[in-house]
Amino acid sequence: MERKIYLDNASTTYVSNEVLNEMIPCFNTIYGNAGSLHSFGRDAVAIIDRARDRVKDAINASKANEIxxxxxxxxADNWAILGVARANVNKGKHIITSKIEHHAVLHACQQLEKEGFEVTYLPVDENGLVSLPDLLHAIRKDTTLISIMTVNNEVGTIQNIKAIAKIAHDYGIYFHTDAVQAIGHVKMDVQDMEIDLMSMSSHKIHGPKGVGALYIKNGVRIDNITYGGQDQERGKRAGTENVPGIAGFGKAIEIAVRNQLVNNRKLKNIRDYFLEKLKEKVEFFQINGHPHQKSNAILNISFYGIEGESVMMLLDLAGICVSTASACTSKSLLPSHVLQAMGVPDEIAQGSIRISFGTNISKSDVDYVVDEIQKVVAKLRAISPIQPGRLN
Ligand SMILES: Cc1ncc(COP(=O)(O)O)c(C=O)c1O
Structure with missing residues (x-):
């Protein structure tokens, strides 16, 4: 049988058996609409309440009704950005974010600009970190929201979230973080980190797709962005609740947080072993992202003198799945906005792939992957007009 190795866990993950078992009854046994007043409806509400408690515990929110x-x-990102900006126009129409956010944040910010808001997009340094002096400098009297992601999805850099949130609060500004790539990798304690709003997604942590959550600290002024059923999600988010998805997400986040330490250690071992082997077998490449302050799951590698797109496609032929940038932009050939913001020259950025590990990868898988990368890189360099050594 053809060997298949999945190294694209930052795009999505498989649904674990424990999560699947939690979901199955919600499709055909407890299938009521949570808005119904009869027993089928009440059973669905009980499932949602349980999941809400699990999410609350996983991020140490003070109340389940903040989920x-x-x-x-x-x-969740769209809601945090649009909802807070629009609800606080009496204070001002300026918000701050960074140049390396996910498009779910960046495109919501562009929408606000069309509505007459002003947005400051903070630069990052060569490791992908936002500078605190830059942030302080950008704050204005009319700033209502600062939104900075915890873990970058392309390079894995982890921002100094606690310090950023503290600055926001010193100036009476709300703080939102996109923690989609952080959950299960970085300890997210919304009370300790003073986070006002936090976005989460289920399918990055072995939960189902199409479900996530926004943590909104009680008291935060935020407008709705969906309109419909007035009782759904306590009048804030209309739409029939996705009960199986919510049940699965609740279980997935409970497991991800419970296993975080063990999984982090496994991922670090896998990543370090991969890098050691890669350095032995391949020349002329660089790792993008912070050298230490980064997720153990994500590795962004630029191979000099060749196209990341071609590396990805040839690896796919060998049964190895990696990506070129984030899943949402990997079909575009534009250089990554994250690498650009980090100052990586376009010709180097074009040669990059993102490997995102799962804990199910063995050393023998890594050996196979590195051997294939060695072959693919050699093949592409043999036909490349660019001499990789010159780019070093
Ligand atoms: C950092 C980050 N934010 C937001 C999202 C979007 O999440 P979802 O796929 O659940 O809409 C992603 C998914 O790739 C992500 O990596």
Whole structure:
């Protein structure tokens, strides 16, 4: 049988058996609409309440009613950005974010600009970190929201979230973080980190697709962005609740947080072994992202003198799945906005792939992958007009 190795876990993950078992009864046994007043409806509400408690515990929110289920990370990001900006126009129309956010944040910000808001997109350094002096410099009297992601989805850099949130609060500004790539990798404690709003997604942590949540600290002023059923999600997020998805997400986040330490250690071992082997077998490449302050799951590698797109496609032929940038932009040939913001020259950025590990990868898988990368890189360099050594 053809060997298949999945190294694209930052795009999505498989649904674990424990999660699947939690979901199955919600399709054909407890299938009521949570809005119905009869027993089928009440059973569905009980499932949602349990999941809400699990999410609350996983992120140490003070109350379960601060968790609002959404259709995923994108909706949570859109809601946080649009909802807070629009609800606080009496204070001002300026918000701050960074140049390396996911498009779910960046495109919501562009929408706000069309509505007459001003957005400051903070630069990052060569490791992908936002500078605190830059942030302080960008704050204005009319700033209402600062939104900075916890873990970058392309290079894995982890921002100094606690310090950023503290600055926001010193100036009476709300702080939102996109923690979609952080859950299960970085300890997210919304009380300790002073986070006002936090986006989460289920399918990055072995839960089902199409479900996530926005944590909204009680008291935060935020407008709705969906309109419909007035009782759904306590009048804040309309739409019939995705009960199986919510049940699965609740279980997935409980497991991800419970296993975080063990999984992090496994991922670090896998990543370090991969890098050691890669350095032995391949020349002329660089790792993008912070050298230490980064997720153990994500590795962004630029191979000099060749196209990341071609590396990805040839690896696919060998049964190895990696990506070129984030899943949402991997069909575009534009250089990654994240690498650009980090100052990686376009000709180097074009040669990059993102490998995102799962804990199910063995050393023998890594050996196979590195051997294939060695072959693919050699093959592409043999036909490349660019001499990789010159780019070093
Ligand atoms: C950092 C980040 N934010 C938001 C999202 C969007 O989440 P979802 O796929 O659940 O809409 C993703 C998914 O790739 C992500 O990596």
């Amino acid at each position: 609002y289920f959404t259709s995923g990370g994108t909706e």
